[in-house]
Amino acid sequence: MKFNLKKYRTGLLALIVIASATSCKKYLDEPNKSNFTQQNYFTSQSQARAFVNGIYGNNLNGQNYGTYFFQNGDAYGEAPFITLELFAGHATSLGQSVNNNNVIFERTDPTNPGFETVWKSCYTAIAECNIALNRIPAISMDDATKKSMLGEVYFLRAFYYYHLVRLYGDVPLIIAPVDLNSPLLYPSRTAKEQVYDQVVSDLLAAEQSGLPGTNGMLASMGAVHTLLSSVYLTMAGYPLQKTENYQKAADEAKQALPLYTLFTDYAYLHDNAHKNQGELIFQVNYDATKNATNAITQLTVPFNLPVGVYSDHLGAMIPTDAFFASYEAGDKRTQEQQFYFSQYPSSDGKSTVIFGEHCLYKYFHVESSVSGTANSGKCDENWTLLRLPEAMLTYAEASNEVNGPTADAYAAVNQIRTRANLAPLAGLTKDQFRVAIWKERYHELAFEDKSYFDIQRTHQIYDVKNNVFGPATSTANEQGVTMKDQYYLWPVPQREISTNNKLTQNTGW
Structure with missing residues (x-):
């Protein structure tokens, strides 16, 4: 089967589109190699490395998943990373943008192009991960190198499925390569519990892969711990409400904390000199000298x-x-x-x-x-996916749910507050500390695509006018909008449903 076998218009059919080695051109500037088959391409360590680099490059920036975060916003600014942030209700958008304003005022529908972009891009990346996990084990190379490389791929597949399951709920779970003859070419949706289990399984596999604590532009053990702590925190909240995961979230976040340090200057979050350093755990990487811009x-x-x-x-x-x-x-x-x-x-x-x-x-x-x-x-500013304050706040919140306020939990939050020239928190009850942590998440992680996910898992929104939290579906935001139940999830893109009659739509859409 050839790479780039055929271009399909939908995300799930993209599972059979095998990315060529040209997919890494934007990320690590690997040489252009095209027209390879799986059989003659996956034969060496360098080929495997180029393919894995391509999973980062083509999908975290550039043509595919990059459009989710910020690449290729149109003349009205309808970039999917903005779509996700507008769901939280704390931003306005250019008046000419029909889709953005429909999101803000909750009158959008399954034809919104942002919904399709994210779905399609995630499944394209997952297809590449499945191929890498299938083919790399047979390649002759140093065992430690192979294991670490596979750890990167497990992390990436978990990353994409984690976004899919939070945004769409039940989604097709595909963990093996799919070709034109596969019964999974037109899959049904998989229960979200099973998808979360797979995300956890992939991240636990990544934890056993020997990844370095930090790893520059690539996935690292610190990134694995941070992402898994987020997964466990989410699983402890809605919709699963498996509260035993609070302790697991705290344990995972705690392992990430010693690997990173807070910047002394907020400017370092968005300059070129400090990319992939300090508190920046995992970033989408751009380089104007290689024509990779955003x-x-x-x-x-x-x-x-x-x-x-x-x-x-x-x-x-x-x-x-x-x-x-x-x-x-x-x-x-x-x-x-x-x-x-x-x-x-x-x-x-x-x-x-x-x-x-x-x-x-x-x-x-x-x-x-x-x-x-x-x-x-x-x-060519990098886009940050994971950074230290998120891990610190995850640790504090999860620890508080298990043990109430502790010295370590206070310390995690107060480091962030000290940098912001704020007085340290102290003497709070468990409920008061929970709310203080939530506020700190909104203020420190502002406009980093975290707020909507916090609304999903807590079913609470930040009522900024009154500086309190209230039930998401009965508390109006600062724009006078009260969230509808259906907006806890995105709709399955209409084009996907039109292409695959096994897919069903989310309630209310």
């Missing part, structure tokens, strides 16, 4: 104002004033050019542009914003 800065600067020398200024995701105001007085993250900014020198350097709103400096890429440099107008 649109995140253009998407998040104010609409149509000359802030940076970019071809577009889309204003596609702007924090609400009420969310910005929900930070505690004196919080360093709200100071100008920390997490947010409200003014900036114009692109010609002749004046200061006043926004009239607070935009995300957290994603402003200084290196590409000025003229006359090699990076001018070419943003």
